[in-house]
C-alpha cells in the first residue's frame with residue numbers, strides 16, 4: 001500500500017496565516033505541494049510568510065483583510081474565483097481571545113468581537129467557499145476549534161462558547177456537505193506556544209498548574225497542530241468527516 005501525502009495541484013486557503021498556528025499550517029500545506037492563499041489583517045507579516053514558502057520551493061499568494069469585514073472577504077473570494085476557479089482546502093484558523101479574565105469582567109464588546117471573528121467569520125467563509133469547494137477535488141474544510149470547545153474552563157467562557165459552537169457547526173456541516181463530497185473536520189488544540197498564550201505563559205503559577213495538568217508535561221508547538229491539520233486536509237483522511245481531532249498532550253484524557 002502506497003501512503004502518500006502529496007497535495008500538488010491543490011489550492012488551499014488559510015485564515016490567520018500571518019503567525020502562530022495558521023502560519024505553521026500554511027507552511028505545512030505548501031511543503032506538501034499545495035498552493036496556499038494566505039489571509040489575515042497584517043500584509044507585511046503575510047508577505048514574510050509567503051517569501052519563506054517561496055524560498056522553500058512552495059507557492060503562496062497574499063490577500064490582506066479581516067474575516068469580519070465584508071468588503072475584504074469579497075476581495076479575497078473574487079481573487080480565488082478569478083485566479084483558480086476552485087478551492088480544495090479551506091482552513092478556518094483565524095481566532096481571537098482576550099486574556100483570561102473572570103466572566104464578570106467580560107464586556108459585551110468582547111462578546112461581539114469573539115463571536116464575529118471566531119464564529120461569524122467561519123460562517124461567512126464556509127458560505128463563500130461552498131461553490132468553489134464543489135469544484136475542488138477531495139475538497140474539505142478544517143476548522144481550528146479548541147479543547148475548550150469540548151470541555152469547560154474558568155476565565156474563558158465566551159471564547160469557549162465560540163469554540164463549542166464551532167465544533168457542533170463542524171459536525172452539522174459535515175453531515176450536510178457529505179452529499180456534495182466535501183469533508184468538514186476540526187482540530188481542537190490544547191495549550192500551544194503562540195502569541196495567544198504568551199501572557200498566560202509568563203505567569204509562573206499558571207504555567208506550573210498547566211504543566212501539572214498536561215500529561216505530556218509540555219505545551220504544544222504550532223507545527224504539531226499543523227501536521228494534524230495536514231492529515232485531515234489530505235486524501236489520507238478521505239473517510240474522515242465530522243471529526244474533532246484533539247491535539248492536547250493528553251489534557252482531555254483524564
Ligand SMILES: NC(=O)c1ccc[n+]([C@@H]2O[C@H](COP(=O)([O-])OP(=O)(O)OC[C@H]3O[C@@H](n4cnc5c(N)ncnc54)[C@H](OP(=O)(O)O)[C@@H]3O)[C@@H](O)[C@H]2O)c1
Pocket residue numbers: 015016017018019020021022039040041042043045065066067068093094095096097117144145146147188189190191192193194195196197
Ligand atoms: N494557542 C493556543 O493555545 C490555541 C489553543 C486552542 C485553539 N487555538 C486557536 O488556534 C487559532 C490560531 O491561534 P494562535 O494561537 O495561532 O493565535 P495568534 O498567534 O494570536 O494568531 C492569530 C491569527 O489570527 C489572525 N487574526 C486575528 N484576527 C483576525 C481577523 N479579524 N481577521 C483575519 N485574521 C485575524 C492573526 O493575524 P493578524 O493579526 O495579522 O490579523 C493571526 O494570524 C485560533 O482560532 C485560536 O483560537 C489556539
